[in-house]
Amino acid sequence: MEFETLELKKEGHLAWIILNRPERLNSINGKLLEELQRALTELEADRKVKVLLITGKGKAFCAGADITQFTELNPTEAWKFAKMGREVMTRIENLMKPVIAVINGYALGGGLELALACDIRIASEEAQLGLPEINLGIFPGFGGTQRLTKLVGKGRAVEIMMTGDRIGAKDAEKMGLVNRVVPGSALQEEATKLAEKIAKKSAVALALIKEVVNRGVDAPLQSGLAMESIGWGVAFSTEDKQEGVKAFLEKREPNFKDR
CATH class of the missing domain: 3.90.226.10 (2-enoyl-CoA Hydratase; Chain A, domain 1)
Structure with a gap:
């Protein structure tokens, strides 16, 4: 282009x-x-x-x-x-x-x-x-x-x-x-x-951070906290979360796949 x-x-x-x-x-x-x-x-x-x-x-x-x-x-x-x-x-x-x-x-x-x-x-x-x-x-x-x-x-x-x-x-x-x-x-x-x-971080987690912060900054505190909890739950559904936890327990660097 x-x-x-x-x-x-x-x-x-x-x-x-x-x-x-x-x-x-x-x-x-x-x-x-x-x-x-x-x-x-x-x-x-x-x-x-x-x-x-x-x-x-x-x-x-x-x-x-x-x-x-x-x-x-x-x-x-x-x-x-x-x-x-x-x-x-x-x-x-x-x-x-x-x-x-x-x-x-x-x-x-x-x-x-x-x-x-x-x-x-x-x-x-x-x-x-x-x-x-x-x-x-x-x-x-x-x-x-x-x-x-x-x-x-x-x-x-x-x-x-x-x-x-x-x-x-x-x-x-x-x-x-x-x-x-x-x-x-x-x-x-x-x-x-x-x-x-x-x-080097998970692209999914990075995107979720942006979304929760950007949407929460104008929202009442309790609404922002609710969005944070929902986003946290979404992060738990990803392969990257599984890899991150596994890498931590195995004392190695994670290899995120961004999914």
């Missing part, structure tokens, strides 16, 4: 989506959103791929939406663009595979919203994050108002969105916006190590 705005690479059980508009700091336009959807469809169907990593080519992860197109959008077209972006982010969030954002530089506006839709965020020390849409007289439209608030809390989220300030990687780590920060020279290696570690 050929792409114009991104690269898709598969390495064993891992797959990389590399945003490839470095001359525009990997900014998001309609074509990029459409190609992200196509790439996600391919990866979701590929049983060999167990973990997806998303990063950007050049010095940016993604600097947000391509503002050059904003002068041409009327309100209806802007609504459709936001809807398309929201659908892509939701697709990433609900993908039945772990997704890691590998933040190699600027993650601003829609770029940060892309990272927020991922399950885990690992950033380089040079990375800068933020939602600067307020400086254009607008606000985040790809899910940032909701996902950022759930991740860092209302007070911090509102301040980030209302000031439009950039956040350094270390400060982002302190507030829980990113999981970990590593030197830029080690970013790809560390992200790959993390992905490979996760890829």
Whole structure:
């Protein structure tokens, strides 16, 4: 499958989506959103791929939406663009595979919203994050108002969105916006190590974790706990559960078959 705005690479059980508009700091336009959807469809169907990593080519992860197109959008077209972006982010969030954002530089506006839709965020020390849409007289439209608030809390989220300030990687780590920060020279290696570690687990259990966490975060506690128990019961029906328990008792590494 050929792409114009991104690269898709598969390495064993891992797959990389590399945003490839470095001359525009990997900014998001309609074509990029459409190609992200196509790439996600391919990866979701590929049983060999167990973990997806998303990063950007050049010095940016993604600097947000391509503002050059904003002068041409009327309100209806802007609504459709936001809807398309929201659908892509939701697709990433609900993908039945772990997704890691590998933040190699600027993650601003829609770029940060892309990272927020991922399950885990690992950033380089040079990375800068933020939602600067307020400086254009607008606000985040790809899910940032909701996902950022759930991740860092209302007070911090509102301040980030209302000031439009950039956040350094270390400060982002302190507030829980990113999981970990590593030197830029080690970013790809560390992200790959993390992905490979996760890829050794049962794909069924990984998918169940995502489903229970994503559905439970907006549910009352008792409803979330009920979903957890049901998911736990489903896990007990899998061959991987049998293999995992057997391997533990035999003091060896499990050989999961993802079923």
